[in-house]
Structure formats: structure tokens, C-alpha cells
Amino acid sequence: MAGDSSSTPAPAPAPPTPTTGPTATWGTQHFDKAPTAGELAQQSQQSAQSTSSPTSQKQTATVSDAVKSIKPNDFLTVYQIPCARTGFLTGIGGGAAIGGLRYILGASIPKAANWAVGAFAAGSIIAFEACQASRRAEAAKMKRVVEVYDRKQAELQQQKAQKAREVAAAALQEKMRLEEEARAAKRWYKFW
Template identity: 55%
Template structure:
């Protein structure tokens, strides 16, 4: 069997070391699963050579070069569409310029001031990016809470409206029953 993307399904490994025996009604326990890219270990902790099949994919770890290969050229054209990128870059530019100019004015040579400016740019960009992402997360949580409260209020309002409609229907039934009773009484 294989997943939708053609990779083989995880294989069971058995119970962890020191685990108790399974109950009698369990024939074959499944405690661990081997996932794509992992290697089984021997009892002593060293990696065992796993049998490889021709259809099994290469189990090497991705490198930075592999990650850089996934970046497309039009990704650079869409940087402005990434949330918080603009704020991060502008803050980084300002921080880099301020720190670089400050270092230059206080006696550092140009290459050293440029290094400080680049570091200030990176630090300012990263800090602003993280702050913006944190703010977006908090805003998302607050919006979810507001939507939940609005939904709850609407449900309460709907329940009250249904209760009022039920009471009106009961009052109409009582009024019809009262109208159908005769106005005179034989005792």
C-alpha cells in the first residue's frame, strides 16, 4: 500500500524498550510507526541498515541547497504580498541607516559602519516581522472570540424569538379555546 503521493505507508515497529507485554487479546500491537525519512534503530541506539526497496524514495535529509531550489523567480516579485514584509523591510531600512550612520559618526570606518548597518537592517527587520506576526495572531484570536460571542448572542436571540413565538402560539390557542366556550353556563 502507498499514500496518495506514492510514498509507502509507515511500518509498525513494536513496543518501546521496557514496555510491558500486551494483553492476551491483542495479537499484534502497533505502538510505533516508521515515517518517511526515518531510520529504524537497533537496541543499542545505533542506526541499523534498513532494507531498501526499489520503489522506496531516497531517505537523505534535505539541505539548504535543496531549500534554495524550491524558490522560484516570481517569488521575488510577490514579496510585497507577504503579510508584514513591508513593515519589516521599512523598519529594517530605518534601523540599518540609523545604526550605520551612528557608527560612522562616532568614528568607525566605512566598512565597519556598513557591517553594523547590515546587522541593524537584519535585526530591525526580524524584530518588526515577529512583532507584526504576533500582532496578527493576537488580532486573529480576538476576531475569533468576537465571532464566537456574536454567534452566541445570535443563538440566544433566536432562542428568545422562538420562545416568544411559542408563547404567542400558546396564547392564541388559549384565546381560541376561550372563544369556543359558550358565554353562558348551565349548572
């Protein structure tokens, strides 16, 4: 009988939950949905393991590792990356202008094309990084604005609470004064 209970098949794992649209991912991070409890637990275990073992070797990223991490789907979703459009358009315009100018000034077609490609790459990278820097600056500015707004709201709440306490204290004093006057009016004796 004991052998029969051990031969029961294990339950099948649940299929992954389908997403409704394209999932913007980088590594294991999902940006279109909140992480699940299992993902959070796994991340905390990994961070605990990495901090608890100081003798573990640091992995260095190589170009081949970076190339292996590129998936064909990444090329289909490149337009979703913030600032990619700005970078590409600036690179295309700059590359066409520099390549055309080099050709007009007498360079051969291959040489002008090389200049165009180089200008495209440089212009794209510079425009992308400038856009990212402005986004980071704007995010920091928005964070400061939210902090100031939250601080002002807290101050307003404190002021309202203080006014409410003052009004309550004034009402209590008035009530006590009225009660004292009522008690004084009910005395059975009067001196004058």
C-alpha cells in the first residue's frame, strides 16, 4: 500500500499567466506589471546570497555575453525605449548631412558613406544620452516638487489640526464659563 501512494503523479505546474500586450523587459524585470511575491522572494534571496558571500567572484560582463543577451524581439520593441526616437532621428539627419557634405567636398562615395555612418553613430549616441540626462533631471525635479507638495500638505494639516484644537479649547472654556454663570445664578443666597 505504501508503494501505491508514492506512485501518484505530482501535480503539473501552473502555466504562465499570459500578458495582454508586449512586455517591456530588460533581464528579469517587468515594467508593465508589478512583480509577483515569488519574484520578490527570489530577488531578495539573490541579493542576500551576493552580500553574504564576500569571497564570491565578481562576474565581468563581456561583449559576447552582451551579444548573447540580445533577442530578436528586442529589435521589434526598440521604439518603446525612451529617447530612442530622438536619438535615431538626430543620428539619421546628422549622418546624412555629414555624408552629403563630405561627398560634395570631393570625397569618394565609400569615404563619404563611412563619414555618414560615423556621424550617424555619434549623433545617435550623443542625442540619446542628452535626452536621457534631461529625463533624469526632470525626474529629480518632479521628485523635489512632490516632496515640497507633501511637506506643504503636512504643514496645512498641522495648521488645521492646531486651529481645530484652539477652537475646541475656546469652546470648552466658553462652556465652562456658561456653566459657572448658570451655577452662580442658581445659588439660593445673594449678597446684594
